[in-house]
Amino acid sequence: MKHVFAFALAATTAAALFMTGCGNSSSTTATTAAAAGSEAAKDDAKETEAAKKGGITIKYSTWASDGEAAYEGMKKFKELVEAGSNGEIVVDLYPSNQAGSTNEQVEQVSMNQLQMMSSGDPGVAELEYLCLPYLFDNLDQYTEFMETDLGKSYIQKSVDERNCKIIDTLPRSPRIISSNIEINSLADMKNMKIRVPERDYYVETFKALGTNPTPMDMGEVYSAMQTGVVDGQENPIETIVSYGFQNVNKYLVMSNHIVKPAFVMINNDFFNSLSEENQKLILDASTQAREYATEYMETAMEKDRQTCVDAGMIVCEPNLDEFVEATQSVRDTLGVKVWGEEGYAEIKKIAGK
Numbered sequence: 001m002k003h004v005f006a007f008a009l010a011a012t013t014a015a016a017l018f019m020t021g022c023g024n025s026s027s028t029t030a031t032t033a034a035a036a037g038s039e040a041a042k043d044d045a046k047e048t049e050a051a052k053k054g055g056i057t058i059k060y061s062t063w064a065s066d067g068e069a070a071y072e073g074m075k076k077f078k079e080l081v082e083a084g085s086n087g088e089i090v091v092d093l094y095p096s097n098q099a100g101s102t103n104e105q106v107e108q109v110s111m112n113q114l115q116m117m118s119s120g121d122p123g124v125a126e127l128e129y130l131c132l133p134y135l136f137d138n139l140d141q142y143t144e145f146m147e148t149d150l151g152k153s154y155i156q157k158s159v160d161e162r163n164c165k166i167i168d169t170l171p172r173s174p175r176i177i178s179s180n181i182e183i184n185s186l187a188d189m190k191n192m193k194i195r196v197p198e199r200d201y202y203v204e205t206f207k208a209l210g211t212n213p214t215p216m217d218m219g220e221v222y223s224a225m226q227t228g229v230v231d232g233q234e235n236p237i238e239t240i241v242s243y244g245f246q247n248v249n250k251y252l253v254m255s256n257h258i259v260k261p262a263f264v265m266i267n268n269d270f271f272n273s274l275s276e277e278n279q280k281l282i283l284d285a286s287t288q289a290r291e292y293a294t295e296y297m298e299t300a301m302e303k304d305r306q307t308c309v310d311a312g313m314i315v316c317e318p319n320l321d322e323f324v325e326a327t328q329s330v331r332d333t334l335g336v337k338v339w340g341e342e343g344y345a346e347i348k349k350i351a352g353k
Contacts, residue, residue, distance in 0.1 A: 055087065055088045055089060055090060056085075056088060056089045056090070056274070056278070057089075057090045057091075057092060057115075058081070058089060058090070058091045058092070058115045058116055059092050059094065059099075059113075059114045059115050059116070060074060060077070060078070060091055060092065060093050060094065060114070060115065060116040060117065060118075061093075061094035061095075061097075061098065061099035061105050061108075061109075061114050061116070061117045061118075062074060062093075062094070062095055062096075062097075062117060062118045062119065062262070063095075063096070063097050063102065063119065063120075064095055064096070064118070064262065065095045065096040065242065066095065067238065067242070067300070068172075068238045068239075068242065068300075069170065069171045069172065069173070069238065069293045069294070069296050069297035069300060070118055070170040070171065070172060070262040070293060071093075071095050072292070072293050072296045072300075073118075073170040073171070073289040073290060073292060073293030073296070074093055074095075074118060074170070074289065075093065076285075076288065076289040076292040076293065077091065077285050077286060077288075077289035078091035078093060080281075080284075080285035080288055080289065081281060081282060081285045084281045084284075084285065085278065085281060088278075089278065089281075094114075099114055099117075102119050102121055105117045105119070106119075106123055106162065106164065106265075109162075109163075109164050109265055109266070109267050110162045110163045110164055110267065111267075112267045112269060112270050114267075115266060115267050115270050116264065116265065116266045116267070117264075117265050118170050118262040118263065118264050118265070119262055119263060119265070120172065120260055120261070120262050120263070121263075122158065122166055122263035122265070123158060123161075123162055123164065123265075124154050124155075124157050124158050124161075124166075125338055126154040126157070126338055126339060126343075127146075127151075127154050127155075127158075127166070127263065129201060129334060129335070129338045129339075130142060130145065130260075130347065131201070131258050131259065131260035132201055132258075132330065132331045132334055132335060133201070133205040133208075133257045133258055133327040133330055133331065134257065134320075134323070134324045134327055134331070135331055135335070135347070135348075135351050136259050136350075136351050137256075137259055137351070138259060139169065139171050139259065139261050139294065141350050141351060141353070142169055142261055143168075143169065144350055145347065145350050146166070146169075148346070148350075150343060150346055158265070159268045163267060163268045163269060164265040164266070164267065164268065165265065165266050165267075165268040165271055166263050166264065166265050167264050167265070167266055167271075167282070167283060167286050168263075168264040168283075168286040168287060168289075168290055169261035169262060169263055169264060169290060170261060170262040170264060170289065170290055170293050171261055171262075171290065171293050171294045171297045172236045172238070172260060172261055172262060172297075173236040173237050173238060173297055173300075173301050173304075174236065174256040174257075174258065174259050175234050175235060175236055175255075175256070175257055175258040175259075175260065176234065176235075176236070176237060176240075176252065176253060176254050176255050176256060176257075177194070177232055177233070177234045177251075177252075177253035177255050177257075178232055178233060178234075178235070178240050178245045178246070178249040178251070178252055178253070178308075178313075179192070179194075179231055179232030179233075179249055179250070179251045179253055180225065180228075180231050180232060180248075180249055180250050180251070181231050181232065181251065182250075182251050182314070182316060183251065183253045183255075183316050183318060184316055184318050185318055185319070185322070186209065186210060186318075186322045186323060186326060187210075188318075189209050189210045189211050190210045190211075191210070191211065191212060192210075192211040192212065192231045192232065193211070193212050193214050193229070193230045193231045193232075194206050194211045194212070194213055194214065194230065194231065194232050194233060194234060195213075195214050195215075195216045195221050195224065195225075195230045195232070195233035195234075196213045196214065196215055196216075196233075196234060197215065198215040200334070201258075201330065201334055202215075202234075202258075203215065204330045204333075204334065205257060205258070205327055205330055206234075208326050208327045208329060208330050209257075209323065209326055209327065210326075214229075214230050216230070218243070221233050221243070221245075222243060222244065222245065222248060225245065225248045225249060226248050232249060232251075232253075233245065234255070234257070234258075237252075237301055237304045237305060237308070238297075238300060238301075238304055240252070240304070240308070241304045241307050241308065246307060246308040246311040246312075246313050247311060249313060250312070250313060250314065251313060251314050251315075251316050252305070252308045252309075252313045252314070252315045252316065253316045253318070254315065254316065254317045254318075255318070255320065255323060256320065257323065257327070264286055266282070332344075335347070335348075
């Protein structure tokens with residue numbers, strides 16, 4: 001491993017607090033840090049108490065932070081598991097990449113140094129690429145696919161290759177665009193410079209939409225939009241608000257080009273070591289957490305949209321039919337590449353419902 005867990009936790013906590021502070025006052029950052037420290041102290045005390053009783057501790061990490069639906073779902077999971085086990089199981093949460101990068105978290109879950117994590121990157125291409133542009137248009141389709149024989153085979157692939165069992169999902173809102181150029185049609189996007197993550201399906205999607213996609217680390221995006229290095233970026237609305245992009249962008253474009261959840265993973269050996277009763281508790285709590293977070297997200301999306309409007313952003317709602325048509329080749333090319341003709345055909349049946 002690149003880092004000892006405690007070192008990674010301390011270092012990335014500081015970085016996460018810095019990023020959270022972008023666009024906010026230093027007092028807000030200090031309050032966040034104090035709250036995080038208080039919660040960590042409470043968790044440490046509970047973990048110590050659980051250890052004295054011969055109990056079980058689940059360290060559960062994520063990129064998400066307070067207010068994001070995925071993390072609110074994790075907090076609900078913690079509540080349900082601790083209550084349902086009568087304190088036998090303590091769940092410690094590590095938001096905002098406190099436990100390291102996504103790859104570092106996956107490594108720690110595979111080695112049982114972390115027991116659980118949630119991430120938009122499940123580490124299995126056949127599951128990750130379900131987020132091809134305008135393929136799945138709701139999160140229930142992910143759940144349906146994961147319950148098919150083909151979906152289960154990819155979950156087993158994660159177990160075989162990384163010792164990580166994918167047990168559920170948590171919601172994220174659809175990915176949209178924040179921009180300094182008004183977008184009311186596909187023609188408006190021609191030659192725009194849009195920041196995208198370094199994944200081929202993001203790059204190819206925005207090429208198909210007529211833009212010049214620009215892969216860039218998220219930490220550089222705020223200043224890049226301030227200085228005109230890029231014209232805009234794409235993310236779920238909760239991320240747009242979390243990073244304060246409403247303060248440097250003029251337009252919020254409801255493109256809904258990618259629907260992508262967070263995948264919930266647990267160390268397979270750890271899961272198998274639990275009693276059947278506790279395994280059921282974790283699975284049931286995961287389902288209830290997803291349902292809770294989905295309801296939370298609907299309300300949170302409206303609040304985040306209002307936050308953007310209050311900051312002076314103008315909401316654009318283009319007709320998406322031409323966006324869907326323009327990205328057909330991306331779906332077909334990458335879909336066949338990842339799943340083969342038969343697999344892609346099976347997935348399209350679910351997508352078409």
